[in-house]
Amino acid sequence: MSTETTGRREFEFTLPVGYTDDEGIVHREVVLRKMTGREEAILADRKYQRNGGKLVTELLHNCIVRLGALTANGRGPVTTMTSADRNFLLLKLRSITFGSELEAAYACPACGERVQVAEDLDELPVHELPDGDDRGEIAIELEDGWVDREGQTHTALRLRLPTGADEEAVAPQMRENASVGKNALLSRCIISLGDVPAHRLEGMGPRIMSELTMSDRRLIDRGLNDGAPGVDLVRALECPSCGKQFSASLDMSNFLAMA
Numbered sequence: 526m527s528t529e530t531t532g533r534r535e536f537e538f539t540l541p542v543g544y545t546d547d548e549g550i551v552h553r554e555v556v557l558r559k560m561t562g563r564e565e566a567i568l569a570d571r572k573y574q575r576n577g578g579k580l581v582t583e584l585l586h587n588c589i590v591r592l593g594a595l596t597a598n599g600r601g602p603v604t605t606m607t608s609a610d611r612n613f614l615l616l617k618l619r620s621i622t623f624g625s626e627l628e629a630a631y632a633c634p635a636c637g638e639r640v641q642v643a644e645d646l647d648e649l650p651v652h653e654l655p656d657g658d659d660r661g662e663i664a665i666e667l668e669d670g671w672v673d674r675e676g677q678t679h680t681a682l683r684l685r686l687p688t689g690a691d692e693e694a695v696a697p698q699m700r701e702n703a704s705v706g707k708n709a710l711l712s713r714c715i716i717s718l719g720d721v722p723a724h725r726l727e728g729m730g731p732r733i734m735s736e737l738t739m740s741d742r743r744l745i746d747r748g749l750n751d752g753a754p755g756v757d758l759v760r761a762l763e764c765p766s767c768g769k770q771f772s773a774s775l776d777m778s779n780f781l782a783m784a
């Protein structure tokens with residue numbers, strides 16, 4: 526686990542969720558190697574800059590030396606892995622390659638002051654999914670719910686955890702409009718919503734998420750942040766200039782490039 530030993534290139538970590546193979550076996554131990562010039566080229570490649578999901582898949586596929594007891598690792602496991610595990614590995618990749626310290630900047634919501642914080646990526650809390658759990662399904666009770674054509678209101682929402690495949694699929698929409706991208710992502714992850722039949726859910730696609738009230742959408746955000754496994758990126762901050770206490774999410778969009 527230690528990243529202090531100099532001269533080491535490979536490091537072992539335990540995934541917060543774990544990769545479930547075709548036979549249902551869960552693999553949680555991962556050996557990662559430091560990024561090299563090869564990954565620097567991937568980071569600079571325009572093809573990947575257009576699709577953040579594919580970029581992460583490519584980086585992790587390259588740098589995972591071993592995943593559990595699997596003999597070979599194609600892109601498959603990295604694509605079907607949950608975003609929680611992928612983000613965890615991405616943070617570790619940054620940490621073993623450049624060190625765990627990260628200068629992060631947050632904007633104070635009260636006075637607009639730029640708040641600079643030296644974060645330690647290895648100190649971020651990680652919520653691990655207990656062994657034998659239902660693989661991180663998230664249940665959210667909506668307040669306003671979704672009203673179908675017959676006027677019936679559906680409030681019990683069940684989501685599965687987003688995966689690399691979801692990230693790759695919605696990356697183009699995400700680039701255009703983060704809110705539209707999020708609708709596309711979440712609609713892919715709906716397991717059920719009240720008694721709405723599965724074919725109807727599929728037919729509705731992202732529209733179902735865009736028709737929810739903003740307060741329900743906030744409930745979903747909270748459910749995903751609080752209940753979901755993975756690295757907790759929500760930071761509690763205090764503005765040094767006006768004293769306002771606020772919380773903000775650690776921005777991971779460009780952190781790999783910063784040495």
Ligand SMILES: [Zn+2]
Pocket residue numbers: 633634635636637638764765766767768769
């Ligand atoms: Zn302030």
